[in-house]
Amino acid sequence: MKFSLSLALVALAAVGSAQGPQRCSGMRVRRNAASLSPQDWQSIANVLRQMNDDGAISRFGASHDRLFSRVHGNTCFFPFHRRYVLEFENIARRYDPNFTVPYWDATESFRNPAADPVLSNNGLGGNGGSNDRCLGSGIQSNMQVTYPNNHCLRRSFNQGDSIGAWYAPEIISSYIQSDTSLSTFRENIEYSIHGAVHLGLGGEMDTGYAAQDFSFMAHHANLDRLWWDWQNSHNSFLMYDGTGSNGPASLSDLIPEDSSVPFNGATVESVMVLGYGNVCYTRVLENQGIQNSLDSDIINRFFPGLGRRSGALKRRGSQAQPSNCGEPIPFPPRLTPEWIHMHGYDPERVECAHKNACEIVETLNNSTYTSPY
Numbered sequence: 001m002k003f004s005l006s007l008a009l010v011a012l013a014a015v016g017s018a019q020g021p022q023r024c025s026g027m028r029v030r031r032n033a034a035s036l037s038p039q040d041w042q043s044i045a046n047v048l049r050q051m052n053d054d055g056a057i058s059r060f061g062a063s064h065d066r067l068f069s070r071v072h073g074n075t076c077f078f079p080f081h082r083r084y085v086l087e088f089e090n091i092a093r094r095y096d097p098n099f100t101v102p103y104w105d106a107t108e109s110f111r112n113p114a115a116d117p118v119l120s121n122n123g124l125g126g127n128g129g130s131n132d133r134c135l136g137s138g139i140q141s142n143m144q145v146t147y148p149n150n151h152c153l154r155r156s157f158n159q160g161d162s163i164g165a166w167y168a169p170e171i172i173s174s175y176i177q178s179d180t181s182l183s184t185f186r187e188n189i190e191y192s193i194h195g196a197v198h199l200g201l202g203g204e205m206d207t208g209y210a211a212q213d214f215s216f217m218a219h220h221a222n223l224d225r226l227w228w229d230w231q232n233s234h235n236s237f238l239m240y241d242g243t244g245s246n247g248p249a250s251l252s253d254l255i256p257e258d259s260s261v262p263f264n265g266a267t268v269e270s271v272m273v274l275g276y277g278n279v280c281y282t283r284v285l286e287n288q289g290i291q292n293s294l295d296s297d298i299i300n301r302f303f304p305g306l307g308r309r310s311g312a313l314k315r316r317g318s319q320a321q322p323s324n325c326g327e328p329i330p331f332p333p334r335l336t337p338e339w340i341h342m343h344g345y346d347p348e349r350v351e352c353a354h355k356n357a358c359e360i361v362e363t364l365n366n367s368t369y370t371s372p373y
Contacts, residue, residue: 005313007209014132021270021277029091030283033102033218039120044102045139046213047095056091058147061209063258065147068208070256072343075183076245077190078227079268081220081257086271086279087263088217103283104218106166110373111330113163113200124215128155133203135213145204146210154203163200165330167193169358169373170364176230177305179274183242185230191345191353194223195335201291208342225283228274235307237273244268248355294369302360328365334355 036044046260064071064084071080085101092099104124109116119126125138134143144151157163172193179185196263197219198205204213211217231237244253251269270277299306334354340347364371 021188021273021279024277024280025273026280028100028192028281030100030221031102032284033104033118033123035284036102036123037151040102041122043096044099044214045091047099048140048143051092052145055146055213057143058145058236059260059316060088061097061145061204061212062147063261064211066258067256069344070245072190073345074245074248075186075240076240076253076256076268077186079240079271080245082224082227082279083258083263083266084211084261085217085220085224085283087261089281100281101217101221103221105222106193106219107169107172107373110166110168111327113166113197114161114200118218123157124218126201127157127161135203140214145150147209147212155213156202156206158200158202160252162334165300166200167332167357168197168329168361168371170329170371171332171360172226174302174360176226176233176239177303178301179230180234181241182230182236182239185227186242187349188353188356189223189226189336191350192332192357195339196248198332199333199336201337204245205340206341231273233362238269240268240272245292245355295367297364298367298369302363329361329371331361358367 015022043357044142048057067080068083071077089099089101092101102280104118104181106116107114109118113119118124121137121141121369123138125135125141126136129136132152133154133156133189134142135155145151165236172189175188175192179188190281197215198210201213201215204210205216233241238251240249240251242249244250245256249268251267251272252270255263255266255271257263257266266278271279274282292304294303331353335350337347340350
């Protein structure tokens with residue numbers, strides 16, 4: 001296994017200040033959900049059952065719902081969810097000291113998300129059943145939660161028995177390479193794969209209290225990973241621009257917290273760099289480059305990082321290549337008007353981001369590029 005130690009060393013040089021967070025003495029490792037064994041999933045299930053019996057699952061759902069408007073639609077989106085998933089992980093480790101939240105790279109099965117093995121009965125579970133959409137499979141099978149009222153944990157795929165195509169890895173790779181500010185990267189991620197997965201799974205995930213579904217934690221662990229990739233790609237570990245939760249973004253801003261899931265006054269700066277302060281985790285570093293021929297104009301426009309490194313779009317996942325790799329990349333889905341309104345997004349900015357994503361797809365489909373995904 002190869003770990004991102006080199007990334008942590010780069011971050012060390014970026015922080016440097018004696019007043020800043022101190023370097024962690026030990027690091028836990030978050031794994032790709034696609035690599036987990038049935039036994040790994042069972043261990044997670046055991047912890048989730050105990051947490052739910054103690055009311056912790058619903059406390060996380062309630063806190064996310066109460067903080068919803070402050071942690072979406074602004075740059076605090078990334079620091080908040082980094083700290084939030086970390087707090088979930090810390091509490092889970094009271095039940096199992098080896099517990100870590102796996103990251104679920106939803107782009108691995110973007111063409112047919114419902115067929116993703118992560119959504120199998122051994123993993124996060126599939127679609128809800130009957131009229132109440134209760135989740136009857138996976139690690140939270142038949143779980144009852146208490147927020148905002150007593151109900152079964154729900155899952156409701158957005159196309160009935162299936163889920164429409166999500167965002168292709170090429171689109172996300174373009175964001176990581178071409179977005180030069182965190183505020184721009186946050187918009188592109190929040191308006192794309194973030195919303196697509198929430199809406200695709202539906203049920204609990206289509207609410208403010210989505211955190212009651214463990215797929216929320218695995219999904220946001222992946223978005224956190226993408227943020228870390230972006231930070232490293234641009235050597236921008238402390239960039240925090242745009243608008244925060246209470247006005248112009250500042251590293252000294254307190255991360256919004258709720259009394260049911262307190263952060264003890266944590267600042268944005270305290271979570272900016274993995275391996276420092278209380279952010280003592282990394283992830284398995286996967287080096288699976290696949291060479292592809294791209295016109296220099298396309299590289300400069302959408303994938304400038306390829307001009308600085310080897311000409312490869314990195315396949316981040318561990319699954320085998322799908323049988324339909326090489327086919328045209330499907331166009332990404334739009335966010336629903338209800339989702340846009342729920343988050344208080346500017347519809348014009350959302351539409352602009354979607355148009356840009358479609359332009360990436362159209363450009364690649366009309367080029368000599370062959371998608372390996």
